[in-house]
Amino acid sequence: MVLSAATVSLVSITMTVLMVAAMLYLVWGALNSDIHSPSPGDDDRPELDDAEDGESDESASELPDGNAA
Secondary structure, three states, X not given: OOOOHHHHHHHHHHHHHHHHHHHHHHHHHHHHOOOOXXXXXXXXXXXXXXXXXXXXHHHXXXXXXXOOO
């Protein structure tokens, strides 16, 4: 059975439109959910600038100089 070029192009355009609609539906569903919202409490989050660790910028000087890795 030989399909004409018009039938093949119609099917491909229809499938492309359905695929774009499905992707937009998934993005719309993800934006309305609470998955991407920040957590209500800050107790679980560690501090990034915590100076109590005893580590300072001096540890960066331990890296080798030049091309030696």
